Amino acid sequence: MAAxxxxxxxxxSAGVASVSVALLLIAAKLWALFQTGALSVAATLADSALDLAMSLGALAAIAYAARPADDDHAFGHSAAEDLAALGQCLFILASAALIGGAGAQRLAHPAEMVPTQQGAGIAVMGLSIALTLALVGWQRHVARATGNRVVAADSLHYIGDLVPALGAIGALWASRRYGLNWIDPVVAIGAALLMAGGALKIGRGAWDALMDRAVDDDMVAGIETIARDFPKVRGHHDLRTRRSGSRVFVNLHVELDGGQSLHEAHAIGAALKRAILARYPHADVIIHKDPV
Known part of the structure; x- marks a missing residue:
């Protein structure tokens, strides 16, 4: 429970950081829009507004999933993470399609590929990249530590903003120095493909969790090894696993000496549960004890 x-x-913390960064970027881009009147700044402002909506939805899902189990939700509320991750993935796929389509259109009409930039716009772009880098770094750390798909999907969405921004700076430099105007849409198409691939991966994991698919074979084998080698456990069977959000539910039957006391059998089961949790701290383990 402590874990x-x-x-x-x-x-x-990742959800709050995501909302805070989106609010800061909206404020900065509003200032830049008033200073420059540039349509490109207006477009990035609209993108940041979408980021804020996505981040608020992700934060709500994370907060709801963190609620403890109750009478109506005996296994907790962590499935909300998978539902939110699916919604985010659909949004990311739509964004990737729009970005890729815009890149293809610009490649087809090279006359429209004349980038322009002003000082205020460049400053805001730099601020956006710096804040997004810090946010994505923290989100990746949290996603690795907790396995939360909502945080991973939100991180992917912000990477979708980061990659084109970095590519745009390189494309602008190449355009000014060498006249290579085609780099900008190529970068956009590459970013769209990256976003789509990541979204499909996260979406598949969320779908598998909602369909109660068993966890990966390595974790199943690890639990079986712990049970097989545990002192006084004569055997095990009916190992069942499923994932919900960032939690893993494990049900396991172990075979014990039927002549020992209930207290002794309970102590063995409790110790085995602690051993499994020590290796897989995100698990919720139920052990049923059968006589040999």
Missing amino acids: RGHDDRLNL
């Missing part, structure tokens, strides 16, 4: 509480705090 679960720590994970919830990490996930919530």
